[in-house]
Each structure stands twice: as structure tokens, then as C-alpha cells.
Amino acid sequence: MMLKRIKADRWIIAVLLLLLLLPLPKLLAANGLIAADAVNWPPIHYLKRSTDVFVWAVVAVSYDILIGFTGIVSFGHSLFVAVGAYSVAIAVMKLGLSPVVGVLAAVIASALISVVVGSLSLRLKGHYFAMITLAFAEVGHVLALKLSQWTGGEDGLSVRVPLWLANRTNDYYLGLLFLAVIFFTVRRITESPTGRVLAAIRENEHRAQALGYDVTAYKVGAMTISGVIAGLAGVAMATIDTQFAIASLATSGPTIEVLLMTVVGGVGTLTGPVLGAAMIRLLSFALPGLQDISPLFARWQLFLGLIYVGTVMFLPDGIVGSYRTRVKTAFQRIFTPG
């Protein structure tokens, strides 16, 4: 059983090992185990970009709980990232509390807001639900702008973190650990009795209800788990990534980017959204830099749009989803009797 699992996960394990080992020299240097000025590889840049990918991958994984495993599409998901980021930023910068209190506040706030938004909106179907979530996120955005004595208004709140967190190598490893813990926890949830019910709801909501499952309660539950994880990603953003909380996090822009990551990588696959997060974050960082080559790259979002359209048209199950289907069909073709 265990061996089978490891075999199935060999790619994930290989990538994890690689990511763990790459900045090892830096880790040793950062903690005074070897002379610091002897190590300038990998560059700070690699660490920063990777940490950013890890954090957004967590958001994408949390989004996959909704879109992939429960079948609900929210346009307000990044509201929870904003809630997490502001919780820790306000706790530390405005109230002078420890970041740990900020983390707790983030969990509680994102859970409460998930339950409220979920209970008010999940009774609505399909695009009505999507519209309501968008509206809630917009309310969050406006509040973040207006309550400027708490949120810093348009400028946002910069977070002064403890010294050991101001170190990019430590941030990198924390981000990687964070992603790994969330990834395996979420995967476990999808394989739990609850996860199976969520899949049933995705497949056929009315049938699930006729079997005696309280569909609304399960959906609110899924939204809460997903919202808390997104909130934690917000905390990570404000402490180890950008070290910043900004109102625009709650707009539809970041949510659409996360939708893109999930769809391109493969809805309902968990590894897909991680891969999608890496692709989209790195592209949206690299593409604007290509403006010297062609002014077309000033409109770099266009390329993300093309990738989206291309995926939907040619790989409707996303990269990982299509890969899996292909392997499975090949397998079935060989082994199905008759």
C-alpha cells in the first residue's frame, strides 16, 4: 500500500527533493554553518520567485477544492487571501502583536467569513453564486480601501517581520514546507469520507441530497476549508513573500489568475494547480521583461489569455488531467479483456 503510494508519487517526491536540495548551500550559509560570502548560488532571485510560486500554488490548491472537488466556481476566492494578509499585517503593525497571533486571527477571520459568505450565497446556483462571491470580494476590496487607518488604504500595509523571516532562504524553505503540508493535507481530505461526498455533489447534487447528504452544509464546509487555506496563503504572502497586504488582493484579478492556474494545470488533480501556479506566476513575471524584444509583451496578459483559450480548446482536462487520461486510456486499452 505504502510502496504503491510512493511509486505513484515518484514525480512529486522527485520535484520536492530537487526543491529541497537546490538552495541547501544558502541554508547552511544563512545559519552560519558555512561562510556566508562563499555562497551566492542560487541567486536571491530564484528564492524570491520560488517562494512566490509556493504561496500561489497553495491558493490554487485551495481553489481546486472548490472547482475540482466540489464543483463550485467562486469569483471571490482571493478575498480570503486578502483577509489572511490583512489579519497578520494589522495584528503585527497596528496592534503590535506577535505574528503568531496574526496567524490565529487569520484562521478565525477567514473561517468566519467563509461560513457567512458560503451560507448566504451557496443556496444560489451556478453563475448566480459566482456573481454573489464576486460582490462579496468587492465589498472586501472597498472596505480595505476605506478603513485606511487600519489597512493603510491605497498604500496597503507593509509588514515588518522578525529578522529570521527577513531571510530569503528561510522564507523559501518555509514556503516549500507550507505548500507540502497543505498539498498532502488537501489530498488526504479529498480521500476522506467528506471528500467522497464532495465528489458526489460535484457529480450530481440532487442525487447526493436524495441519499441524505446535507448538500449545503457540505458546500459551506468545503468553502470554509478552502477559505482558511487561502487565508493562510495570505498570511504567508504578508510574512515570507511580498511582506505586504494590499487591497487589490481582494479584486477579481487575482481570483481569475488562480482560476487560470487551476484550469491550465488540470481541475481536480491538485498537482495540476501547483504546476499551473508555477507556469502562470513565472510567465507573468517574465513576460513584461520581454518588452525590449517586442512591444507586444507590454500586453503580456494577452499571452495568459491565449494559454487559457488553448488549454480549454486542446487540453480540456488541463495539462495534468490530460496526461492522466491518456495514461489511463492506454492502460485500459492494453488490459481490458475483450
Place this chain on the structure above:
Amino acid sequence: MDDILQTRDLTVRFGGLLAVDNVSLHVRPGTFQSVIGPNGAGKTTLFNLICGIYKPTSGRVLFKERDITGLPPHRISRLGMGRSFQITNIFPNLTVLENVRLAVQSRASVGYRFLALASSFGEFTDKARAILGQVGLEGKEQTLANVLAHGDKRKLEIGMLLATESELLLLDEPTAGMSHDDVPAVIDVIKRIKATGKTILMVEHKMEIILAISDTVTVLRQGAVIAEGTPAEVAADPLVRSAYLGGMAV
């Protein structure tokens, strides 16, 4: 009263259409009652009222002497009322085994255990396999439900219903759209369920089935009950013959 199910003057209107009109049913425990009537008579709508999918315009539903009018479908289901659907209603991209396993799981209160592993509840899987055997789907456990042949999908539905261990089963045309060869197997399963002492309320069009296994037959036309009695009584009723059976071979 010791009826397991009663409807009292149950009525529902869709705009101008009186789809179910003052229907009062009395279903006694352990009996097999059929509801027949021409297309559009309101049979499916009656079932939807009983199991909570629709709210009645007026009238009440009592299940095990408890007023369940207005309760949501999942609550009614958990009280011990199971339902199968006229139009195949399964989880299409899950395996056959998982479809039934979910039905088994619905009766245990483990659904909110999000950090447990579903695979550690082996008893659910064992029970699901046993049920698949009962309905003649052994060997198809790992097939995706949506690629099953139509007859097998109907069997799967009955399997899911059995898995809920409901005391009262509502079967809405369990043989609808089945090929002739598949029908006897399904009738067999239904007879076996009947023999276990469960109460069954069934909508069917195939008269030979109804006459063979029903204790009571209720005839609906345009939403209203026009006759009720033993199969023989109903078959002999002139009103029924003209309204419904006239065009059909009995």
C-alpha cells in the same frame, strides 16, 4: 393509525396546472402499493412531494406518524425513505462501486470526518460489493457509472436505494427504457426486496408487473385518484378501463 406513509389532501399547482389534486394515500407497512396512470397524470410529481423535492401547495405528508411536510429531501431520506428516479440519476464519473459505497456511507455518520481515510471504512466497501452482487452488477465494480448500459444503470439505481436501508422505498418506473431482456432481472430484485418486508410504493407502466406483485393499486388521472383497490378490483373498474387501461393490453 399505523400507516407508514400517509398523504392528506396533497395538492400542488404549477401555475394554472393542478399537477397533484387532493391525493390521500394510505400505505401500510410491509405492503406493495403501485401508482399507475397515463403520462402526465402526476405520478412523479406525487413522489417529488412525498420525498420533499417539491413543497405542496396544500395538504400534508406523514411518514411513520410524523409530519414531514416541508422538510428538505436529505432530512426525509435520513428518516428512512429512499427513492429511485424515472430518469437515471447516478454519479456519472464515479465508479459503480463508489456510487453504491456513497449510498452505504450516507447511513453512517462519518460524512463530516474530513481527516479520516474513506478507504479505512472497509465495511462500507464490503457492503457495497454485496449489494452489487444482489442486483447483478458483480464484475462491474470499477466501471465508470456513465459507461454502463442503460439496463445496468437502472440496476445500479436500485442498488443505491438498497444501500440506504430505507424502510419505505419509492420506485419511479424502475424498468423505464429497459430492453425486454433486462426486465425480468429487475423484477426479480424488486420481488426479493419485497420479501424482506420493506414497504414499497412503485410507479410503473408495465401492467403485468403491477398485477403480479402489488397488494394495492392506486390510479391517478390528471392529478387526482380515480380508483384504488386490489389489482383485480382496479383491473375490473370500468372507469379505470376507459380512462387508462382502454388503450393498453392487460
